[in-house]
Structure formats: structure tokens, C-alpha cells
Amino acid sequence: MDYESVIGLEVHVQLSTESKIFSGASSHVTDKPNEHVDPVTFGLPGTLPVLNEKVVEFALRLGLALNCDIRRFNRFARKHYFYPDLPKGYQISQYEEPICGHGRLQFRDGEVTRTVGITRIHMEEDAGKSVHSAERQCSLLDLNRAGVPLLEVVSEPDIRSAREAAAYLRALRQLVRYLELSDGNMEEGSLRCDANVSLRPKGEMKFGTRTEIKNLNSFRFVERAIEYEVARQVAILKSGEPIVQETRLFDSESGTTRSMRSKEESADYRYFPDPDLPPLQIEESWINAVRAKLPTLPQEIFQSLIDDYGLSEYDAAVISAEHEYVRFFLEAQEVCKNPKATCNWITSEIFGALKQHGEQFSELRFSPLQLGQLIALIDQDVISGKIAKTVFEELYASGGSPNEIIERRGLKQITDDSAIREMVKEALRSNPEQVAQFREGNAKLLGFFVGQVMKLSKGSANPKLVNDILLEELKS
Amino acid sequence: MTTKANVENLATLSRLLLSSEEKAALTQEVDAILTYVEKLNELDTSNVDPARQVHGVKNVYRKDRLKASQLRDRLLELAPDREGDFIRVPLVINQDGE
Known part of the structure; x- marks a missing residue:
């Protein structure tokens, strides 16, 4: 039975x-x-x-x-x-x-x-x-x-x-x-x-x-x-x-x-x-009076994260798990208008760093506003995703304005064509063997050149421009 | 009327170990008390509301504020036995580990 x-x-x-x-x-x-x-x-x-x-x-x-x-x-x-x-x-x-x-x-x-x-x-x-x-x-x-x-x-x-x-x-x-x-x-x-x-x-x-x-x-x-x-x-x-x-x-x-x-x-x-x-x-x-002061409840927030912010069910469950995550998410995405990226930054970078340092979410030393600004700077091509992680490290350690950190540490992305072209030319000059191989059809070497140029720019060149200019120069 | 089993149950609930003489004596005593109280049941109370309270006061609250007692040390002195700041009592663990 x-x-x-x-x-x-x-x-x-x-x-x-x-x-x-x-x-x-x-x-x-x-x-x-x-x-x-x-x-x-x-x-x-x-x-x-x-x-x-x-x-x-x-x-x-x-x-x-x-x-x-x-x-x-x-x-x-x-x-x-x-x-x-x-x-x-x-x-x-x-x-x-x-x-x-x-x-x-x-x-x-x-x-x-x-x-x-x-x-x-x-x-x-x-x-x-x-x-x-x-x-x-x-x-x-x-x-x-x-x-x-x-x-x-x-x-x-x-x-x-x-x-x-x-x-x-x-x-x-x-x-x-x-x-x-x-x-x-x-x-x-x-x-x-x-x-x-x-x-x-x-x-x-x-x-x-x-x-x-x-x-x-x-x-x-x-x-x-x-x-x-x-x-x-x-x-x-x-x-x-x-x-x-x-x-x-x-x-x-x-x-x-x-x-x-x-x-x-x-x-x-x-x-x-x-x-x-x-x-x-x-x-x-x-x-x-008590009813009027009730916060939005977890189930409603969960649904709203899916319907209004386009998060997956999985992400919505992770963010809605705690009220403090929800508040942080909503305030940060208000600044950058990029809910998906905000969710990713919270669930991978922030949670990862907290775990690594054995700290609690409530102990964060930066504000949702500052995370929102950081994401906006990536979206506006001011910095690359890679540089953003460097900025985040400082943000996590001591807070501060992402803009100020970027200015002070000279991390601003190079979006100036001629400056990038100079670096591309230098990369090609120093690696004639690889250039020859590429021209013989080894297309995979493009990644190698991108890496060389990024190294020359200390990571601050706009990767898309590097890519475009490299292709132009290699074909000429 | 009380039976001996009632007294045994009361003793268990009260965590008391009673000898059989004590049980017999208590059965008689509790019987006498209950017989006395039983007299009250002779009154017809079907039209009387239960008197849970006599002063009619309701809604007495205090705000959620700390009011540390100045009597802490004196309260602990009242304890029959101490170990540091703990109150020491006979072992209350039973076979269930509760």
C-alpha cells in the first residue's frame, strides 16, 4: 500500500x-x-x-x-x-x-x-x-x-x-x-x-x-x-x-x-x-496602522524581479532571499538601468568577495549608488569589464566614488583611435613572426595580438577598438 | 474523588518522589480538599459569567524600553545554591536526555 x-x-x-x-x-x-x-x-x-x-x-x-x-x-x-x-x-x-x-x-x-x-x-x-x-x-x-x-x-x-x-x-x-x-x-x-x-x-x-x-x-x-x-x-x-x-x-x-x-x-x-x-x-x-507599514513581501518581490526587471527565476530567488539584497539591487539598478548586470555583480562579485573575506552583506563599505555608477561606467565604455574588477577591489576594500578611483589611478579606457593605432603598430612591429603566421592563415593569433596591445595599454584600451584596428592593420 | 493514580500522576508532574505512606496520606488529604471544594458545584452558576478578572481594566502596555534592574546581585543572593553566576539546582536531566 x-x-x-x-x-x-x-x-x-x-x-x-x-x-x-x-x-x-x-x-x-x-x-x-x-x-x-x-x-x-x-x-x-x-x-x-x-x-x-x-x-x-x-x-x-x-x-x-x-x-x-x-x-x-x-x-x-x-x-x-x-x-x-x-x-x-x-x-x-x-x-x-x-x-x-x-x-x-x-x-x-x-x-x-x-x-x-x-x-x-x-x-x-x-x-x-x-x-x-x-x-x-x-x-x-x-x-x-x-x-x-x-x-x-x-x-x-x-x-x-x-x-x-x-x-x-x-x-x-x-x-x-x-x-x-x-x-x-x-x-x-x-x-x-x-x-x-x-x-x-x-x-x-x-x-x-x-x-x-x-x-x-x-x-x-x-x-x-x-x-x-x-x-x-x-x-x-x-x-x-x-x-x-x-x-x-x-x-x-x-x-x-x-x-x-x-x-x-x-x-x-x-x-x-x-x-x-x-x-x-x-x-x-x-x-x-500596522498593515499600512508592511513591507512588500518576498513572493511579490520575487515576481516583480521577474516581470519588471527581467531576471531569471533563479536570479530572482537569490536576490529576493534577503531584504537587504533587494534594497541594494533596486538602488543600484536605479542608477545604471541595467538590472541583469546589477544582479550579476551582486551575486558573483559581491557574494564572492564576502565569502573570500568571511564578511557579512551588512558590512559592505560601499553603497548601492556606487555599484550602480561602476556598472554605468562599463556600459558607457569608460572602462572595460576587466578594469571594473580592479575598481571594484578598491571599492570593496574602502568604498569611494568609482569615477574618482578611475581618475586617480589613471584607469580610464583609451578610446582615442590614433593612440590605439600606435600601440597596435608597436605590437605588430615587435612580433614579425606571428604577423607572418597570421597572414598565412593562422586566424587564432588575433587573440595573441589583442593581448599584446592590452598589455601595452595596461589594460585600459577599449577592446573592441583594439580588435577593429588590429584587423585593419593586419590586412593592410 | 481522587484515586491513588491521580496522586501518582501529580507527583510525577511535580517531580516529587513519594513513599507509599506519603502517597496514601496525600490521597486522603487531597480527597478531603476536593470534597470541600465540591460543595461549590452545588450552586447553579449557569447564568454567571466566569470571573477571570474583577477590576475591568484592559490594555495595559509598556513601551519596549530597557529598564535594567538594580536588584540583579540581590536576586542571585536569594538562590539557595550558586556556581559563579549560575544558579545550581539538583540534576534535572531524565532518561530522555531532556
């Missing part, structure tokens, strides 16, 4: 606010343990949580970008479980009344466009971090992360393969970065993913029994863990056994998942409305 995979993802997005969700302690990462703590973080009796407005704004931003319905009347709930990294004995979350519901995320999986439903998005606080030492029989707690704001994004079980799950997650990461509400860094835990996986016979509408896989902290692990889990479930079903509903932990060393017996069931969390936090009535005007 053939089975179909039914996959839904629960993604925790760590928000890049200045302060925590319910207190003014910093939500930034620090190496110093228990540095960003205050009485609210410690959950001391008598403290009151006060909601960070920015968290609601970020939730609205993500909800609107995902076409969700926004809940006007919101409440927070307490989710109880006992673990030392949760000092209060409960996590403040949303339960029956999440801020966003019924949305969808559209994304590309290879050549196809897919849409996955969004069940809900809710706001909650993160827990602290504990380091365990079995040898010394103790755990060490660091509460810096306790109270850092999270949005949990739960998808519908619309995903059908491990690859599609990874594509969904990449699209969600791209979106939260465009919306500037999280850095989306999976390795550092800014984006954390759990996967619900079940199987059903192809054509069947009813869902099978699902398992939940935890601990997926890279795109590759998400894919590998789901592949493993699907294969495991297929084997169980083929042997006629039932699937046990349970939480499983992915082990990245072995690439397998294993059962976690001690996981609480929903009823064990004893959710109830948090009396410390007054409800939120979200006004229409706030929603409209």
Missing part, C-alpha cells in the same frame, strides 16, 4: 525586541549568566508582568503578512509545568484565544508554488536555559532567556514531504527577516521547530495517528528527522502494528528519533487565564 505523509510544523520565533515580554530586562543575548534578570524574570511573589507593546505589534505584523484573522479580544493563559528553568512554575502563553488564526503562507518549493494554512499564532514567554552535569549531579540555570518574547506559529497539516517542510520553514524565516521582527537564526535558537508527522493510505481523507518530533535546530535536521520518521512509520504500518501517539526526540548524531516517555499531555498543563494580565482589546486603527 502507498502512504501519504501528513506534516504540520510548530515554529517558535524569538522576537528581536529590546526588552522582555513582561518586564524591562534586556532580551539580548549575553555570555554572562543571569545578567538580564529582574524580579519579574525570577517570578518573585508580588511582582506583576506588564506586556511589551512591541510584542503585540510584531504579532500583528506577522499575522497580517500571513493573511490571518486578528482576534480583537485577547487574553493570556498560564501553562503549568515544573522545571527549574521556569521559575514561576508556569509559562505565560495564550491558549484558547491566540492573537492570530486562519492564515496561509505561500512559498516556492523548487519550481512549484505551494500554500500551507496557518492554524494560529500566539504570544508567549521563553524559558531559561539549563546546563546539566551528570558527573557532578547538578544542573546550572541561566535565566537570561526567561521572559524573552516568542511567537509560536502553528501550521495546518498541509505539508506532504520532508523537502516541503524545509521549504516552508525557509519561507517563514525569510518572512520574519523581511518583517524585521526576528533574525531567524536557527543555529542560535531564534527559530525553533517541532514537527507533527502522520501517515495515511493515499486517497484516504482521515488522518492517521501522529507523533511529534522535537529538537530540530537546522533546516537539514528538519528534513532528515521527517524522512526518518516517515520511514519508521511506514515500516510499522506495513508490519500491521499501530502507531503510538507520542513525543519523539531527534538525535542529530544518529539521524534517528526516539520516544520521550515523560512528556505532559495538554490536560496536565492545567491552563487557566492569567489573572495578573488584563485582557487586550485590539483596535481596528492599530491593525490598520
Whole structure:
């Protein structure tokens, strides 16, 4: 029998606010343990949580970008479980009344466009971090992360393969970065993913029994863990056994998942409305203000790069991957009006140099305007493509005006006929043997002569003129 | 009414190791508490809204601004056990490695 995979993802997005969700302690990462703590973080009796407005704004931003319905009347709930990294004995979350519901995320999986439903998005606080030492029989707690704001994004079980799950997650990461509400860094835990996986016979509408896989902290692990889990479930079903509903932990060393017996069931969390936090009535005007400030979203930009700027699908995907690439591309091409060349300069020269120097795009020392000017100078035949790379090296190292660099370093292309003719004549004079061979029919030698002339001009002769004049002189 | 299994489940969720004597005693105690609370169910509350909150306040926000606490060191002093700036607690790792 053939089975179909039914996959839904629960993604925790760590928000890049200045302060925590319910207190003014910093939500930034620090190496110093228990540095960003205050009485609210410690959950001391008598403290009151006060909601960070920015968290609601970020939730609205993500909800609107995902076409969700926004809940006007919101409440927070307490989710109880006992673990030392949760000092209060409960996590403040949303339960029956999440801020966003019924949305969808559209994304590309290879050549196809897919849409996955969004069940809900809710706001909650993160827990602290504990380091365990079995040898010394103790755990060490660091509460810096306790109270850092999270949005949990739960998808519908619309995903059908491990690859599609990874594509969904990449699209969600791209979106939260465009919306500037999280850095989306999976390795550092800014984006954390759990996967619900079940199987059903192809054509069947009813869902099978699902398992939940935890601990997926890279795109590759998400894919590998789901592949493993699907294969495991297929084997169980083929042997006629039932699937046990349970939480499983992915082990990245072995690439397998294993059962976690001690996981609480929903009823064990004893959710109830948090009396410390007054409800939120979200006004229409706030929603409209957030909507008005939404940036153009990745899918729209992708399409516009193809339709309005003539980029290939591949190039459009590379440029639209990050908002900063898009901004750079648009500003540079505005100057040179050559989108294709702008794209090539970004994806080969800039990305290449960044990789070589181990630097980030945000660290570039020159502006899109300057790249645009450089490309325009090539297009106007002021410099050759080869010289442009020399100019780019300086631009990359220290920025500056391409025009000024060219003037200062005397890199301007020689487009003066008589000057080039002099150099051509000299090249022919110094290589009489090759001239004879060329005249006897060895046409390939033309390249050799071009090279000689370029050398004489220190690379600054216009190659097309060199070519034309060489042919004239060789034939005369 | 509570059964012994409920107390065992509560103990597991609370990460408590109970002896069988403690379990028996707690079952009786929890039973008594629940019987007492059960009396409330005798009232007809079908026309009463759940009292999630009594003061009617809504929309209380703070701006996203840092307000570093001056109490950090004193908070850490409250910890029963420390290792440098970490708070030290009994090992909480279980057989799942969680």
C-alpha cells in the first residue's frame, strides 16, 4: 500500500525586541549568566508582568503578512509545568484565544508554488536555559532567556514531504527577516521547530495517528528527522502494528528519533487565564496602522524581479532571499538601468568577495549608488569589464566614488583611435613572426595580438577598438 | 474523588518522589480538599459569567524600553545554591536526555 505523509510544523520565533515580554530586562543575548534578570524574570511573589507593546505589534505584523484573522479580544493563559528553568512554575502563553488564526503562507518549493494554512499564532514567554552535569549531579540555570518574547506559529497539516517542510520553514524565516521582527537564526535558537508527522493510505481523507518530533535546530535536521520518521512509520504500518501517539526526540548524531516517555499531555498543563494580565482589546486603527507599514513581501518581490526587471527565476530567488539584497539591487539598478548586470555583480562579485573575506552583506563599505555608477561606467565604455574588477577591489576594500578611483589611478579606457593605432603598430612591429603566421592563415593569433596591445595599454584600451584596428592593420 | 493514580500522576508532574505512606496520606488529604471544594458545584452558576478578572481594566502596555534592574546581585543572593553566576539546582536531566 502507498502512504501519504501528513506534516504540520510548530515554529517558535524569538522576537528581536529590546526588552522582555513582561518586564524591562534586556532580551539580548549575553555570555554572562543571569545578567538580564529582574524580579519579574525570577517570578518573585508580588511582582506583576506588564506586556511589551512591541510584542503585540510584531504579532500583528506577522499575522497580517500571513493573511490571518486578528482576534480583537485577547487574553493570556498560564501553562503549568515544573522545571527549574521556569521559575514561576508556569509559562505565560495564550491558549484558547491566540492573537492570530486562519492564515496561509505561500512559498516556492523548487519550481512549484505551494500554500500551507496557518492554524494560529500566539504570544508567549521563553524559558531559561539549563546546563546539566551528570558527573557532578547538578544542573546550572541561566535565566537570561526567561521572559524573552516568542511567537509560536502553528501550521495546518498541509505539508506532504520532508523537502516541503524545509521549504516552508525557509519561507517563514525569510518572512520574519523581511518583517524585521526576528533574525531567524536557527543555529542560535531564534527559530525553533517541532514537527507533527502522520501517515495515511493515499486517497484516504482521515488522518492517521501522529507523533511529534522535537529538537530540530537546522533546516537539514528538519528534513532528515521527517524522512526518518516517515520511514519508521511506514515500516510499522506495513508490519500491521499501530502507531503510538507520542513525543519523539531527534538525535542529530544518529539521524534517528526516539520516544520521550515523560512528556505532559495538554490536560496536565492545567491552563487557566492569567489573572495578573488584563485582557487586550485590539483596535481596528492599530491593525490598520500596522498593515499600512508592511513591507512588500518576498513572493511579490520575487515576481516583480521577474516581470519588471527581467531576471531569471533563479536570479530572482537569490536576490529576493534577503531584504537587504533587494534594497541594494533596486538602488543600484536605479542608477545604471541595467538590472541583469546589477544582479550579476551582486551575486558573483559581491557574494564572492564576502565569502573570500568571511564578511557579512551588512558590512559592505560601499553603497548601492556606487555599484550602480561602476556598472554605468562599463556600459558607457569608460572602462572595460576587466578594469571594473580592479575598481571594484578598491571599492570593496574602502568604498569611494568609482569615477574618482578611475581618475586617480589613471584607469580610464583609451578610446582615442590614433593612440590605439600606435600601440597596435608597436605590437605588430615587435612580433614579425606571428604577423607572418597570421597572414598565412593562422586566424587564432588575433587573440595573441589583442593581448599584446592590452598589455601595452595596461589594460585600459577599449577592446573592441583594439580588435577593429588590429584587423585593419593586419590586412593592410 | 481522587484515586491513588491521580496522586501518582501529580507527583510525577511535580517531580516529587513519594513513599507509599506519603502517597496514601496525600490521597486522603487531597480527597478531603476536593470534597470541600465540591460543595461549590452545588450552586447553579449557569447564568454567571466566569470571573477571570474583577477590576475591568484592559490594555495595559509598556513601551519596549530597557529598564535594567538594580536588584540583579540581590536576586542571585536569594538562590539557595550558586556556581559563579549560575544558579545550581539538583540534576534535572531524565532518561530522555531532556
